[in-house]
Amino acid sequence: MEPTEKPQSPTSPAIARGAFSFWDEFISNPSLYMLLRELRSALAGSKTVLDVGCGNKSPMRYLSGVHLTGIDGYAPALDEARLGKTHDAYQLGDVRRVADLFQGRHFDACVSLDVIEHLPKEDGWKMLEQMEKLATRRVIIFTPNGFIPQKSKDGDLQEHLSGWTADEMRQRGYTVLGIYGPKSLRGEYHRIKRQPRVFWLLISYLSHFLSTRRNPENAAAIFCVKNVSAS
Numbered sequence: 001m002e003p004t005e006k007p008q009s010p011t012s013p014a015i016a017r018g019a020f021s022f023w024d025e026f027i028s029n030p031s032l033y034m035l036l037r038e039l040r041s042a043l044a045g046s047k048t049v050l051d052v053g054c055g056n057k058s059p060m061r062y063l064s065g066v067h068l069t070g071i072d073g074y075a076p077a078l079d080e081a082r083l084g085k086t087h088d089a090y091q092l093g094d095v096r097r098v099a100d101l102f103q104g105r106h107f108d109a110c111v112s113l114d115v116i117e118h119l120p121k122e123d124g125w126k127m128l129e130q131m132e133k134l135a136t137r138r139v140i141i142f143t144p145n146g147f148i149p150q151k152s153k154d155g156d157l158q159e160h161l162s163g164w165t166a167d168e169m170r171q172r173g174y175t176v177l178g179i180y181g182p183k184s185l186r187g188e189y190h191r192i193k194r195q196p197r198v199f200w201l202l203i204s205y206l207s208h209f210l211s212t213r214r215n216p217e218n219a220a221a222i223f224c225v226k227n228v229s230a231s
Contacts, residue, residue, distance in 0.1 A: 018085035022062050030201060031190060034179055034208055035059055035142065038223045039111070042140050046108035052131060053095050053115030054087065056080035060111060061087070069107070071098060096123050099130040110135040113142040121162045128172065132228055141169070141224040142179065145216065150188045166216040169224040178212040178219025180204060186220040 025032055036059060043049065047067060051060045054070030056077040061068075061084075070087035072078045073094055082090050093101045095115065110131040116124045131139045147163025166176040180190055181204030187193040194200040204220075212219040 017068065017088055018061070020061050020086075025062075031180055031204070032059060034205070035113075035223070036062055038177060038179065039063060039140070042138065042223075042225050043109055043111075046137055048107045048109075050098065050102070050107040050110045050131075050134060051087065052098055052110055052112040052127070053118075054078070054081055054090075056086075057084065058086055059113060066108075071095065071101070095119075095130075096126045097130065098127070099133040102134060105134070106136045107134055108137045109140060111140040111142075115143075116141055116164060117143045117148070117160045117162055118158065119161055124162055124164070132226070135228050137227065139174075139226045139228060141174070141222075143222060143224075144190070145178070145183055145219050145222050148188065164222065166222050166224075169222065172226070174224040174226045176216045177223045177225075178214070178216035178221070179208070179223045180220035181207040181212055182218060183220045190220060 022032070022036065039059070040063065043063065043066065049060070049066045049068050051058050051068060051070045054060065054072050055074075058070060058081065068087045069089040069091065070078070070081055071091040071093055072081070073092070075092055078090055078092050081087060091101060095112070096119070098110070112127070112131065116127060119127060128139070128141070143164045144160075146165055148160055150158060150160040152159035169176050180186055185192055185194060185200055185204050192200050192204065208219075216222045
């Protein structure tokens with residue numbers, strides 16, 4: 001998809017970001033805490049962040065102290081994000097071509113959450129390459145562990161087209177952690193698939209901190225971080 005608007009500068013006033021209460025979201029999505037905990041740690045020292053495939057309600061909106069630019073290829077989702085003031089700046093465009101869209105610019109960090117699995121494998125590698133060109137400090141990828149079937153709804157680009165493993169991300173130079181507890185407990189959209197859900201959510205939490213965080217091969221999702229240097 002071709003961009004329809006000029007990329008905004010990190011100093012552009014754009015629309016003031018909104019104030020979001022993590023605890024309001026926590027009630028409906030308790031697993032979010034595990035992801036935000038890793039994001040805050042991995043983004044320490046980063047001031048400018050590109051959120052690749054930001055969607056309409058990116059978890060990145062809960063992070064303060066950074067200038068956050070969101071890019072997405074699905075215009076309705078980006079419009080919702082703009083309306084909700086989730087980011088400081090917005091860009092409609094192809095996530096496989098982010099380096100081309102932001103020529104002459106760099107970001108301290110490039111982050112992509114639950115995006116790469118929606119691309120065919122070859123395109124996923126292209127997106128990683130593009131993000132690594134733009135980042136001066138680190139690149140962060142969050143994705144299900146392996147292929148998890150998921151269908152699109154009303155053209156929202158949510159169909160899963162590929163699966164990604166800890167081993168192949170390590171081979172590309174990423175440090176990998178496990179997220180969301182055991183893989184056997186979760187299905188589409190990382191939802192707990194066993195009943196009673198509250199009980200299995202607790203098991204998921206305990207397993208995350210006691211085991212699967214350090215053993216991503218057994219985890220529901222993987223959190224991958226690569227330290228890079230701008231050329």
